[in-house]
Amino acid sequence: MSKPAAEEPLHYDDALLRRILTNAKTIAMVGASPDWVRPSNFAMKYLQRKGYRVIPVNPGHAGKDILGETTYACLRDIPDKFDMVDVFRTSDAAGAIADEAIEVAANKGAQVLWMQLGVRDDAAAERAAAAGVTVVMNRCPKIEYGRLFGELGWSGVNTGIISSKRRKPGP
């Protein structure tokens, strides 16, 4: 992440995030890096291990392989359907990606536009929401998956989850 967005904090209900992460099966990751120490590569690998198919989008690496998947130059180029777009770019770049996601949403089946930790564009979010796309900003799906499904607390992170229910890790 870069600098956290300075606007007022965003709140998303845990139930909404749970449903997004449970329903999505295929994620288009814009800004996925082939460099294994980059956060996008961390997140992609983690989500793959959790059973998601992650399709990398990165014009600088189009046609190349990242973690076993072919990389595409843009969302339009992806031949398969995907449920969610994960934006691993700066806030400045998020608007154009959001517009492309809105454009291809119906055709590709994408229902969710998710902007990474530190990425936020309120105007783009409004456009996406108006088009019926659910928007999450300034969150990481890897961290939220870990938080909601029982793994993040292992690292001493305050998950905000209080429960007397017996629940196996995972959705």
Add this chain to the structure above:
Amino acid sequence: MNDKPKKALSPSPAPSPAAGEYGIETLAIHAGASPEPVTGARNTPIYQTTSYVFEDVEHAADLFNLQTFGFIYSRLTNPTVAVLEERMAALEGGRAAVCAASGHAVQFLAFFTLLEPGDEFISSLNLYGGSITQFGHSFKRLGWTCHFVDPTNPENFQKALTPKCKAIFIEVLANPGGIVLDVEPIVAIAREAGIPLIVDNTMATPYLCRPMEWGADLVVHSTTKFLSGHGTSMGGALIESGKFDWARDGKFPTMTEPDPAYHGLTFYETFGDFGFTMKARTVALRDFGPAMSPANAFYTITGIESLPVRMERHVANAQKVAKFLDAHPAVDWVSYAGLKNSPYHALAKKYLPRGAGSVFTFGLKGSPKGGYEAGIRLVETVNLFSHLANVGDTRSLILHPASTTHRQLTDEQRHAAGAGPDVIRLSVGLETADDLLADLDQALG
């Protein structure tokens, strides 16, 4: 703004409240501790294991690279210790926590994660004596310089600032007792300087004060004291608020530059608002090794469950003992911020509205030499108070610092530390208050 996105997927109708909306009594019992998923064990098991089987080679690699969450080796993470860590983060209203073998150990983890050799920090003079020694002597040998200032005038922190200062360290409710700091102006100075404010909250506990609500960035605890609460278990906790911007002006390269100890991983970028905790754990705790034992974590978790009720009684008993001593003919002065005549009473009402803690000092009448003799006589004549060097036990404790913990210091150093020859320190426990008063009365003769 997009607080409530239009729902392509609608949320369930009745979401449970976020942990921040639960009361501290609920968090003290539940935070971090859901039932064990395989067996259903309701209480947190003691995972008395050094290491954990990997699912496969790829999983092992992911764990070592910090690409996934999980357990490798109990020097880094342990499921019992993790419950305590999450509970501490929740109680302090922070984002994440890491525990270590003692309060001193977490202070080392915090400063090792903040400082480079040659760096400096500013600390209040009114600290636990062990911290003064750690900062003033042992840290110096690592190339870290601590500037001690009188904290009762917050401007002193401003005056001591240098370009190499990377943190301000205080105890809001100071040990050995009676002094309460005005946190807000100190927070403002730290903010302006772009450096974190670290608060040792051991004496207050999150039940009496939550420093992050006043703007503290990091909180440290000796969990050995009121948190474990029964004099059974050593431990420490370091909690981060998640709100400090480590990238603001390049002062914290350990957080914002690629780390050679992890193949060039950048902690703040990768882990965001819990990056400091990850770095303290996976570099400082990993490489220096002061891990908390799972058994000590278990005793501490159990202790914390009753923290709110214990603290209520601790401060009620302390208030009674302080009032009694204040009126006793053999007593010269009492330094307890819960007393109306204390110069820190107003600050205590503001920052510690539930009570001014249960550790304080008082002085016996007589010349300094006479006070010294009377102090020795007192600690040897009490029957319920235990003469030992700890605080925050169920048992009431008594100490004459000049003849014990501060014996090696000069007279001048003893006075500066609030440990003159006539000073007695009490940690008031949970016994029947009248029994404590009677014991002190007979011993004061």
